Amino acid sequence: MKKIFIPLIVLAVAGCKDAKNNSVAEAVTSADTVVVVEQIEETEEADAYSSATSKPNEVLxxxxxxxxxEYQATVTMVMGGTVKSSKLLSGMAVKKGQLLVTLENPDFIDLQQNYLDSHAQLEYLEAEYNRQLALSKEQAASQKKLQQAKAEYLSMKSREQATAAQLQLLGVQPSVLLTGGIRPYLEVLSPIDGYVGNVRINAGKHIAAGEALCDVINKxxxxxxxxxxxxxxxxxxxxxxxxxxxxxxxxxxxxxxxxxxxxxxxxxxxxxxxxxxxxxxxxxxxxxxxxxxxxxxxxxx
Known part of the structure; x- marks a missing residue:
């Protein structure tokens, strides 16, 4: 309001006679002085308000x-293969144990066959070892045959256990093979409940051993x-x-x-x-x- 008031006075001064210039100029000077004082007072009031309402600086x-x-998992396999099928999409909700990807790999079939062969031979060698042990007690068999039967039995037992451990790393229970037979495809299951992210696969892509297939995140x-x-x-x-x-x-x-x-x-x-x-x-x-x-x-x- 004061900045508008001053120009009006100046215009009035311009229209007055020379005789009145001094008196009007004094009025303008006086008005200017009042304006400046009032503006300074208003600034001081604003500064005081800002100071009163400001808060101490917070650390953000x-x-x-x-x-x-423990609530996130990167899905990888110890054995590679070619992607047979997958319906994974980023953001999809999955449950622990749910099928994520199906892979093809002839080595997986060979591994299952090796386990079944080892299991079958182990049954025979165990029976032969027990027979030699019984004959040895009756002194009807030599210690050499007993030791040989024992060595062959223990060797086959360790081979079966090693093959079974490899199958378990792939998510396959060896006992299932004994009743259901060889599986043609390697199934990749979700390790936890959560949401799928960073899907890195598609049908026909070859996945190397240890390569990430996707992530599963539990929020x-x-x-x-x-x-x-x-x-x-x-x-x-x-x-x-x-x-x-x-x-x-x-x-x-x-x-x-x-x-x-x-x-x-x-x-x-x-x-x-x-x-x-x-x-x-x-x-x-x-x-x-x-x-x-x-x-x-x-x-x-």
Whole structure:
């Protein structure tokens, strides 16, 4: 209002006679003085208001949502093969033991055959060893034949056990082969409940031994992984409450509890990682989402 008032006075001065210029100029000068004083007073009032309503600077921590190692799995196989079929899509929910991928590999068929052969020979060698043992007690057989029968039996037993262990690594129970026979395809099952991610396969693709097929992530135990700096360590303690917001979920505030503080500071950034367990899980949470958090320090008793 004052900036509009001054030009009006100046226009009035321009229209007046020379005789009145001095008096009007004095009026303008006086008005200018009043304006300046009032503006300074208003600025001081604004500064005082800002100072009264401002809050002390809070330390904010940036980080991401993560899941603990035991709630995520990378699906790999100790034996490779060619993908026969798969209906996997990223984001698909799966249960532990659910079929994920079917692979073809002639070596898998040979392994099953070796187990069945070993099992059959083991039955015969075990019977022969027991027979020689009985004859030896009656002194009707030589110790040499008994020792030979025992060596052959134990050798075949270890071979059967080794083959059975390889089948179990592939998710095949040897006892099932004895009743159901040889399986033509190698079935890859989900190791945990969760959601499929990072699908790296398609029909006809050859998968080498140890190569990742996909990931399975269980979001039931989502956590925060935050970056802290050494200067803030004195104010960070296990058990502290953490409030955080998540990119993409608006201004909603979530809570977590601090459970782990890193014990090694990075030499370059002078930072370390801290972890907090989320109190209430949210369906929209996704591992890797950015978060901004602040720590509510507990009062010492």
């Amino acid at each position: 921590f940036n980080g991401t949502l993560v899941v603990p190692p 039931d135990r989502t956590m925060l992984r935050l970056v802290a700096y050494e200067k803030d360590l004195s104010n960070i303690h296990n058990g502290d409450t953490v409030e955080f917001t998540v990119n993409g979920i608006g201004a909603q505030v979530f809570r977590a509890t601090l459970v782990s503080v890193g014990q090694q500071v990075d030499e370059a950034s002078r930072s370390l990682e801290i972890y907090a367990r989320v109190d209430a899980q949210e369906e929209l949470f996704r591992p890797g989402m950015y978060v901004t958090a602040r720590i509510l320090h507990q009062e010492k008793k």
